[in-house]
Amino acid sequence: MQKIHRSLLITLLVSSVSFSAAAKDVTVMISGGFKAALEKLAPQFEAKSGDKINLISGPSMGRTPQAIPARLARGEKADVVIMVGDALKNLEKDNWLQPGSRVELADSSIGMVVKEGEPKLNIKTDADLRNALLQAKSIAYSDSASGRYVSSQLFKKLGIEDQVKTKAHRVERIPVASEVAKGNYAVGFQQVSELLPVPDVTFVGELPEDVQYVTRFAGAVTAKAINGQEGKALLNFLSSAEAQDTVRATGLRSVTAELPVKQHDTVQ
Template sequence: MAGIFGKQAAAAALFGCSLISAFIISTFEALAAELKVMSTVALTPALDELKLGFESNGNRLTIVYSTIAELKKRIDAGETADVIMLSRPVLDELARQGKVTEGSIVNIGMSYVAVGVRAGAPLPDISTAEKLKAALLATRSISYADPAKGGASGVYIAKVIDRLGIAEEMKPKTTLVPNAQAGELVARGEVEMGVAQASEIAAVPGTQVVGPLPGDLNSSIIFAIGAGSTSQSPSAAKALIELMTSPAALDVMKSKGMDPP
């Protein structure tokens, strides 16, 4: 019986892969192009996987990953891209400025600022503000994105720590990272606790998401995709947007810790 179920599962997986391949072929045939993409680091795990499908028919993606604040700064300074993936409010602002094509913006996922620990470690109780405060004070070490570099989750958790009144106590045991490396430090055992977007933590093998910050301390962010208004390959840019909003892509996003938008 187990062998039958195993064969059925394998057949279902093969059928799913066939559907994804068929979607990619039908969507991107004759659209081979080189596209520059600017994307928030929160989408790195999903986009790195989906990139392989997009490039399977001769397309090429050059992806620039960074924090939302840093990418917005570069775009404001004149840098351009064929496709841009940032938070929805920032993309809407860029559309108003004429830097993203009006009407091209689509939501692709949602994530929240989360606490993460090493896989198998006891899960701290962060269900209330007071319990989160106690967990932060009890942890031996913590890591999150450097607020000075504009990482959204880093800026946010720094404000939460200040609001809880424990900023001075946390400084000696805090390791700041440039982007989304907090989960990696947790997985390697270099810090006990990491705070980042849930999708960033979930994508790192050896980590587990404890959960979102409690109550009104919680913060979620909607990520979206849009076409750069100066793109010389608008058809290919549209095809990439269609892939990123397809059911197959949503499944990949979910597997990487991203919630539906």
């Protein structure tokens, strides 16, 4: 009996060592829009696969050195990138990604926050939103896709481009809502999934549908991935049916169809 127990213990130890040796570190460069979803889903993937996810955060675009394209250009390593779909397309054109590895993950709408304790503004219609912005002492937007849309198109669509020019400010790299929480700006715009996790702000709501801009988030395996197979498995899990309740709970929309053309256009 003692020999049987000893044999079983040896078998378990060998299995444990083999499992540990097979486990891989999957390095993911990710922008803020999908980060909350991945952080919630990571434990499930790690438990199922035995692999470990390492996150490196950075904007999908912009001029900061933390931006994902800048990180890749200076030689930082990643197995997977998850970011705004149009920015991902640019990486593909520049041969930073493995051909055919792109996986559609979620759609993200733009929303607005105010500092906690401040009156919750009404932005249900274009007129409501226009009035709220004209009354606001200051406006903040991101340096990524949502901010480019707000600064280059939303104000123009609302007919207030000149009126808000001096009080609208771009926030680079850090979450817009964190600056609103500090009282540095009266209102802030960003992807809903990036606004919701930030404390000390009140989520006002999404932009009215006719002036909304929906951003597609997608992922791909990098051309120089060390653990590309594991990275692709992660992307397949994140896009699977079992992940969708968590994806939606973080303020994202499940991918059900191609985005309308006007929403798919790159914001310059």
